[in-house]
Amino acid sequence: MNDSSLSAINRDTVVFLFINGAHHVHHLILPALNFARIQGHYRTILISGSRANSAIIRKTWQIFDRPNCDFFELPKPFRYWIPNYKHKLFPPPYSCWKRIQKYIRHAAAVVSTSHEVPKYFAQYDINIPSLIYLYHGTGTREYGFDPNLDLFDFLLVPGSYHYRRLQETADIDSSKMQIIGQPKLDWLALMQEYQPMLFKNKNPTFYYNPHWDMGLSSIEKWSKPILEYFTINTQYNLIFAPHPLLQHFKNRNGFIMNFKLPYTANNILIDLNGSAGLDGTYNAASDVYIGDVSSMVTEWVCHRPRPCVFLNSHGIDWKNNPSYESWSCGNVVTQISDLSIALETAAHTNEFQAKQESYVQRMVLRDGKSAAEHSATILFNFLQGK
Numbered sequence: 001m002n003d004s005s006l007s008a009i010n011r012d013t014v015v016f017l018f019i020n021g022a023h024h025v026h027h028l029i030l031p032a033l034n035f036a037r038i039q040g041h042y043r044t045i046l047i048s049g050s051r052a053n054s055a056i057i058r059k060t061w062q063i064f065d066r067p068n069c070d071f072f073e074l075p076k077p078f079r080y081w082i083p084n085y086k087h088k089l090f091p092p093p094y095s096c097w098k099r100i101q102k103y104i105r106h107a108a109a110v111v112s113t114s115h116e117v118p119k120y121f122a123q124y125d126i127n128i129p130s131l132i133y134l135y136h137g138t139g140t141r142e143y144g145f146d147p148n149l150d151l152f153d154f155l156l157v158p159g160s161y162h163y164r165r166l167q168e169t170a171d172i173d174s175s176k177m178q179i180i181g182q183p184k185l186d187w188l189a190l191m192q193e194y195q196p197m198l199f200k201n202k203n204p205t206f207y208y209n210p211h212w213d214m215g216l217s218s219i220e221k222w223s224k225p226i227l228e229y230f231t232i233n234t235q236y237n238l239i240f241a242p243h244p245l246l247q248h249f250k251n252r253n254g255f256i257m258n259f260k261l262p263y264t265a266n267n268i269l270i271d272l273n274g275s276a277g278l279d280g281t282y283n284a285a286s287d288v289y290i291g292d293v294s295s296m297v298t299e300w301v302c303h304r305p306r307p308c309v310f311l312n313s314h315g316i317d318w319k320n321n322p323s324y325e326s327w328s329c330g331n332v333v334t335q336i337s338d339l340s341i342a343l344e345t346a347a348h349t350n351e352f353q354a355k356q357e358s359y360v361q362r363m364v365l366r367d368g369k370s371a372a373e374h375s376a377t378i379l380f381n382f383l384q385g386k
Helices: 022-038 051-063 093-104 117-123 147-151 160-169 183-190 219-232 244-248 281-285 296-303 322-329 336-346 353-363 371-384
Strands: 013-018 043-048 070-073 109-112 130-134 154-157 177-179 205-209 237-240 268-270 288-291 308-311 331-333
Touching (some): 022 043, 022 051, 022 130, 022 183, 022 371, 043 093, 051 070, 051 183, 130 371, 154 160, 154 371, 160 177, 183 371, 205 219, 205 281, 219 268, 219 336, 281 296, 288 296, 288 336, 296 308, 296 322, 322 353
Parallel strands (some): 013 043, 013 109, 043 070, 130 154, 205 237, 205 288, 237 268, 288 308, 308 331
């Protein structure tokens, strides 16, 4: 991977943007590297907005036989060299756009996993590059079907569910979309042999993965009862790993991420901002998923069908709400007093396996082909057909 200069970007360059949080990187990195591998017409450049993103990119590139591509890591803004500056994990994308906009306006295409890119194209009057969107997850909330997605020139979508719903709710023409599957699943498969052992026992392991949006997350109301349950029930392991944006936005949300355990709690692992929740380590190591509305559910059941427990801590009327489609994959707990029974049941049986398998079929194309290869080929063909 060649360290590059942004000034070299021209009409023969395709730019892959990695300037959002690390939770975006695993979805786009293999499509980018496959694009570099399968064709020689376009120069491929990967732009990183943080050291954390760069570490994932370089690691994947090395394992993926080092295809020929260019790489540029944006220098960190001076204020982010101050320790714990606003307690943010990475610089905001808007600060990256200030530095890249005058270069990427000359590219053939820009590929991103962020909904906000059309906003920056308009702000900086960028008109030449084709703008491609690839989903960073397979969630079912309204966020994933924003009508503004129609501002992209082309969308790479994970499965028939998103394809249909984008047509029906966002009025996006089918000619602007292609179903590719979920490239992050390729990344998880690639890294499978590198998974570490997390506990020194063979107890069933529960993975608690609350959402970062405080209006949706169960962490504020129910995290302490969950920790108390596993502190007492040492026959089970718990991985307590919220979405890293909870830590990133803790000052803005006014939520103190302060979780302490008895020194004897060897069955509990707390990870508030680590990468192992993003790279599939906790997915592969766990037996039961506990969460709220994360698209992680799809990765969970795609890896292998296993029990899920969903926490309806906000009392949502969810049964006919398409944003909560994923809750068909497990037990939904609305009262904290019912939590222990739900966890005990999930430790011994998966009552929802058939529904999980049906859910996967709708959410993610799985035709035996690599989603990352598929997306790279479709992207190349789209650019050649313009």
